[in-house]
Amino acid sequence: MRSITVDLGERSYPILIGSGLLQGIGERCREAGLPLRSPLLVVSDSEVAPRYLGVVEASLRGQGYTVASHVIPSGEASKSLAVYEEVITTAIQAGLDRSSAVLALGGGVVGDLAGYVAATYMRGIGFVQIPTTILAHDSSVGGKVAVNHPLAKNMIGAFYQPSMVLYDLDTLRTLPPREVSSGLAEVVKHGLILDKEFAYWCREHASELLALDAEALGYALERGCAIKARVVGTDERENGLRAILNLGHTIGHAIEAVGGYGVFLHGEAISIGMAGSALLAAKLGRDHSIYEDTVSMLSALSLPVRLPAAYSEDELMEAMMHDKKFKEGKMTFIVPDSIGAVSIVNDVQQSDVREVIAQLKKEGSPW
Amino acid sequence: MRSITVDLGERSYPILIGSGLLQGIGERCREAGLPLRSPLLVVSDSEVAPRYLGVVEASLRGQGYTVASHVIPSGEASKSLAVYEEVITTAIQAGLDRSSAVLALGGGVVGDLAGYVAATYMRGIGFVQIPTTILAHDSSVGGKVAVNHPLAKNMIGAFYQPSMVLYDLDTLRTLPPREVSSGLAEVVKHGLILDKEFAYWCREHASELLALDAEALGYALERGCAIKARVVGTDERENGLRAILNLGHTIGHAIEAVGGYGVFLHGEAISIGMAGSALLAAKLGRDHSIYEDTVSMLSALSLPVRLPAAYSEDELMEAMMHDKKFKEGKMTFIVPDSIGAVSIVNDVQQSDVREVIAQLKKEGSPW
Numbered sequence: 001m002r003s004i005t006v007d008l009g010e011r012s013y014p015i016l017i018g019s020g021l022l023q024g025i026g027e028r029c030r031e032a033g034l035p036l037r038s039p040l041l042v043v044s045d046s047e048v049a050p051r052y053l054g055v056v057e058a059s060l061r062g063q064g065y066t067v068a069s070h071v072i073p074s075g076e077a078s079k080s081l082a083v084y085e086e087v088i089t090t091a092i093q094a095g096l097d098r099s100s101a102v103l104a105l106g107g108g109v110v111g112d113l114a115g116y117v118a119a120t121y122m123r124g125i126g127f128v129q130i131p132t133t134i135l136a137h138d139s140s141v142g143g144k145v146a147v148n149h150p151l152a153k154n155m156i157g158a159f160y161q162p163s164m165v166l167y168d169l170d171t172l173r174t175l176p177p178r179e180v181s182s183g184l185a186e187v188v189k190h191g192l193i194l195d196k197e198f199a200y201w202c203r204e205h206a207s208e209l210l211a212l213d214a215e216a217l218g219y220a221l222e223r224g225c226a227i228k229a230r231v232v233g234t235d236e237r238e239n240g241l242r243a244i245l246n247l248g249h250t251i252g253h254a255i256e257a258v259g260g261y262g263v264f265l266h267g268e269a270i271s272i273g274m275a276g277s278a279l280l281a282a283k284l285g286r287d288h289s290i291y292e293d294t295v296s297m298l299s300a301l302s303l304p305v306r307l308p309a310a311y312s313e314d315e316l317m318e319a320m321m322h323d324k325k326f327k328e329g330k331m332t333f334i335v336p337d338s339i340g341a342v343s344i345v346n347d348v349q350q351s352d353v354r355e356v357i358a359q360l361k362k363e364g365s366p367w
Numbered sequence: 368m369r370s371i372t373v374d375l376g377e378r379s380y381p382i383l384i385g386s387g388l389l390q391g392i393g394e395r396c397r398e399a400g401l402p403l404r405s406p407l408l409v410v411s412d413s414e415v416a417p418r419y420l421g422v423v424e425a426s427l428r429g430q431g432y433t434v435a436s437h438v439i440p441s442g443e444a445s446k447s448l449a450v451y452e453e454v455i456t457t458a459i460q461a462g463l464d465r466s467s468a469v470l471a472l473g474g475g476v477v478g479d480l481a482g483y484v485a486a487t488y489m490r491g492i493g494f495v496q497i498p499t500t501i502l503a504h505d506s507s508v509g510g511k512v513a514v515n516h517p518l519a520k521n522m523i524g525a526f527y528q529p530s531m532v533l534y535d536l537d538t539l540r541t542l543p544p545r546e547v548s549s550g551l552a553e554v555v556k557h558g559l560i561l562d563k564e565f566a567y568w569c570r571e572h573a574s575e576l577l578a579l580d581a582e583a584l585g586y587a588l589e590r591g592c593a594i595k596a597r598v599v600g601t602d603e604r605e606n607g608l609r610a611i612l613n614l615g616h617t618i619g620h621a622i623e624a625v626g627g628y629g630v631f632l633h634g635e636a637i638s639i640g641m642a643g644s645a646l647l648a649a650k651l652g653r654d655h656s657i658y659e660d661t662v663s664m665l666s667a668l669s670l671p672v673r674l675p676a677a678y679s680e681d682e683l684m685e686a687m688m689h690d691k692k693f694k695e696g697k698m699t700f701i702v703p704d705s706i707g708a709v710s711i712v713n714d715v716q717q718s719d720v721r722e723v724i725a726q727l728k729k730e731g732s733p734w
């Protein structure tokens with residue numbers, strides 16, 4: 001088993017990565033000090049629950065816990081205030097008290113929603129992340145929890161750290177190939193922002209990663225989580241450095257908003273966004289090889305790097321102006337300086353962003 | 368002008384109490400470092416907005432701020448997730464960004480709702496409390512923000528500290544007499560839990576307080592806020608000591624839930640709850656004079672100390688079992704040991720609570 005610590009003083013917590021962790025979750029909760037008399041709530045979704053909810057509940061009940069569960073429909077549409085309120089209702093009816101915990105069993109949607117429930121139920125109760133996708137290696141670490149508003153993604157949320165993250169590699173075996181690639185987009189992103197060697201390692205080992213080779217995947221998740229943990233440990237509430245984690249996300253979120261959630265998977269949209277950031281870098285005077293290397297890494301992981309012609313530039317620009325990263329009305333982008341190093345650029349011209357979008361659309365099919 | 372500091376390390380903030388503060392709020396926001404380029408949102412209610420919103424907006428605009436406002440219907444029913452979502456929508460449409468702030472202009476409902484918006488909009492933005500009721504001297508200090516769930520009050524919320532509290536005594540002049548007494552219930556509560564001298568001072572100066580004498584009221588609010596600030600500074604997230612602020616609230620919340628919000632005002636319900644806590648104290652062996660003195664203090668402030676016969680014991684008990692203070696299924700009460708000193712008692716018998724409720728109902732009309 002691999003173990004990483006997210007270092008946040010009294011809010012520090014471990015990330016455990018390995019096989020067979022689901023079966024031991026009851027024991028981990030005991031060790032973490034969750035009291036037996038307070039009910040636990042497992043939140044999962046309609047894809048994940050049939051496979052793994054039973055194992056998790058059995059493990060918790062085997063240790064003597066009272067367990068309730070709430071299964072949400074799979075997909076981004078469940079990250080709404082309406083579904084949030086339903087989960088809160090389940091929590092009240094199950095008798096969760098201030099010593100209880102919410103366990104998020106699923107991908108990013110489940111983690112974000114369940115985390116926001118944990119952050120706000122009775123002003124904050126315990127929270128355990130049990131990610132079941134590769135993508136969630138990113139969202140489950142760092143304490144960003146949220147639901148969407150019809151006008152903008154992740155607009156309603158909190159910074160709320162889990163007390164632990166349990167990453168059972170066995171749950172990744174059933175992921176469809178597009179989900180695997182989507183998750184690897186955030187893995188390679190961690191290399192692109194801070195770890196040149198790891199970024200090239202991902203390109204070199206792309207076929208093993210796509211084949212879910214346990215050794216390669218365990219290593220990639222450990223290294224990706226470690227980079228994320230380092231950034232979050234330095235800047236928990238995104239006052240500075242943490243913004244670099246948003247590489248590719250401004251364009252990516254706009255693609256998701258305009259295309260409708262689910263047309264591109266999150267990692268796919270971010271992949272196109274990272275290709276766009278590399279184009280922006282060239283426009284701002286950085287070496288054009290950054291774009292070529294970025295695209296070759298993303299393509300090796302079967303990720304899209306171009307935008308379908310149907311996407312409207314006006315709609316994408318409009319969606320970006322709603323993006324919360326535009327502090328005080330300026331357009332801010334994370335721009336690569338080289339592979340493994342980025343800058344936060346606060347005064348990006350809208351015209352440059354428009355040109356980047358046009359370029360992303362020029363070059364044919366997304367993949 | 369009187370000034371108190373809530374000491375919470377890097378989250379410390381000042382409480383300013385005085386006359387004519389509304390007119391200077393724009394300047395205070397500049398001094399506090401709120402940037403002019405980020406829009407501000409003033410949340411107020413249908414009672415307060417017609418009187419004071421114009422002054423506040425003019426003061427802010429006079430300093431160069433862009434100001435949006437959202438006026439909610441007056442009353443507890445506005446502390447809902449539905450109204451919360453409407454305020455969030457206004458904030459998005461007004462273009463609030465991560466450097467913006469929400470200003471709560473009103474009583475406890477406005478402060479709790481607007482504070483929860485500030486706590487969760489883009490994972491937390493600036494927050495300024497401008498209480499316009501006596502009751503809000505309590506809710507505006509200490510960072511508890513929340514909305515209600517249909518099944519239980521304040522079930523959804525956060526700990527989120529304001530960056531300042533501006534208490535303009537002029538806004539209290541228009542309060543109806545029942546609202547004045549309701550607010551004074553929380554003032555005298557601060558004496559009852561930690562400051563014997565102040566509790567008896569409130570009884571002695573009850574007529575000046577009820578007449579809104581500026582000197583007496585300014586002193587009482589300063590001392591009440593100072594006690595609250597001291598408790599919150601010791602235990603921000605209610606892991607221990609802070610629970611003593613809930614004197615009278617377990618029964619009080621149940622009265623509000625069963626009777627419907629608005630039958631009794633919050634301070635009135637808490638007053639009956641404090642009388643109940645004093646009865647419970649006698650039942651647990653404390654001196655019966657605690658009850659007599661408590662009731663004489665509350666009565667001097669024109670507060671109710673008895674429960675109408677129509678209230679069902681079963682319904683009150685059921686409502687209390689939903690109360691978030693019952694950690695791990697036990698019934699916890701704040702019980703006076705003497706005037707000015709209380710204990711947190713974790714193993715109160717349900718049968719004793721039932722008897723207290725019956726006693727509260729035995730003695731005739733509430734006032």
